[in-house]
Amino acid sequence: MRRDEIADLAAFVIVAEERSFTRAAARLGLAQSGLSQIVRRIEERLGVRLLSRTTRSVAPTEAGERLIATLGPMLHDLDGAIASLGDLRDRPAGTIRLTTVEHAAKTIVLPAMKRLLPEHPDITVEITIDYALTDVVADRFDAGVRLGGEIAKDMIAIRISPDVPMAIVGAPAYFKTRSAPTSPAGLVDHRAINLGMPGSRAPVAWRLMKGGREAKVRVEGPLVLTTIELVRDAALDGHGLAYLPADMVEGDLDSGRLIRVLAKFTPDLPGYHLYYPNRRHASAAFKLFVDTVRYRE
Template sequence: MRRDEIADLTAFVVVAEERSFTKAAARLGMAQSALSQIVRRIEERLGIRLLSRTTRSVAPTDAGERLLATLGPMLHDLDGAIASLGELRDKPSGTIRITTVEHAAKTILVPAMKRLLLDHPDITVEMTIDYGLADVVADRFDAGVRLGGEIAKDMVAVRIGPDTPMAIVGAPSYLREHPAPKSPTQLTEHRAINLRLPTSGTINGWRLKSGARETRVRIDGPLVFNTIDLILDAVLDGHGLAYLPLDQVAGHLEKGRLLRVLANSTPDLPGYHLYYPNRRFSSSAFRLFVETLRYRES
């Protein structure tokens, strides 16, 4: 295959990933019209349409999806191989893109980055907060962070934190009007402040246990958010009960601004893991990032 054909296919992959000629042209540093001509040239050479175009969107056809599935990983491996040459330099460098949930970012990632970035100023870490189960390959992230048990089996998973204690809490003002539940079944008599999960569009279930049995319970309520900071604000305002990481409410419990209920019915959640595709090449900056986060029991 000629070098110009490889360059054309690389351009197609970028357009297919971005689903936009405008964004792809910006990423490649070339004119949108030139990029459009390249894609047309590939389609003419192959004799098949690879992209469906409208005035508002661009999407791969079935043939385009098949070609993207084959070429995308190959080109990302090539990028990784080139990035790995950074080992020959004195300082690890480059940008590491991470998708993570808010709690892991606040309690694990940001504190760890203080150590990493002070010693390695040429590394940039970009974090995107997302409660959905992101496809790190399709969305061009280097890695993601999720609870153990929520990670696809074809990913490398590295534990980065201990199990997470959870708590069901309410403000004293709320619990004066709504007596604290004595058992999980009484939660249905209460108002909940909930977290919506974007991937499934469902409300996050509260994990509860009764003896050796563990279940997920969903409780109706007046407020639904996609961030735990807003849930915490709402529970402090007395809108209902909330299911939150214990470390995020411990200070409020100590000062009496919140009260904990059903403490014996909330099992710890599995610890956070960093997950990423099993590629042959990774940059020295990424390997250093992984080792910085790796959880080591004391």
């Protein structure tokens, strides 16, 4: 294939991505009329129509979609390879914005930063604690951390932790007036301290085994809090049962400040994953960050 044909195909992909000749022309630094001629030339050469055009919109035809599916990843990989050469010249630097849940920040991200930041003083990591399923693109984050199974399928996801053991716990004072539940069905007679998600009226469900299958269970209670540290504090104060990462309450269980119940009905949660959109021009700083937090068994 000649170089000019490759350039034409690259221009077509950009028109399809932008769904606009005007935006694509601005992105490529070409005249809109010239770009339209390029697409028409490709269509004439291939003998199929690649784009449907109206006065208001541009959209790929079925043939166009098939061509994009093949060409798009190849061209993006080429962009990434060229960008990576520039990274060899540059000292890793810049700001990485991360959205993560509290437990992952404390147990995974911050320990990893002890290894990354002292060796790379020009990198800054901004960490925002958020339990909502944040859209990292819309909210301008570089990446997010959430449990496996909660991440949109169009994101790149990299495991950064083993599975997370969970525990249902209550204080001895709480159990003075209530018997410990022996099955998930018994939770209807108990009060829960729930973790709330911003923007949602329903608190985070507890994942329990019921009838040999995992199910999401909601338990009513007097408190809904937005951090797991506060949930633990409320459990220690005897307000009810709490559903928390087991490593967070290990010391409390050993000392007797908390009592664990329903252990055999509480499965581990899928491990934490770092998720982010396909990055055609990932910086050296971001690549280092990903490599630092990546889970290695």
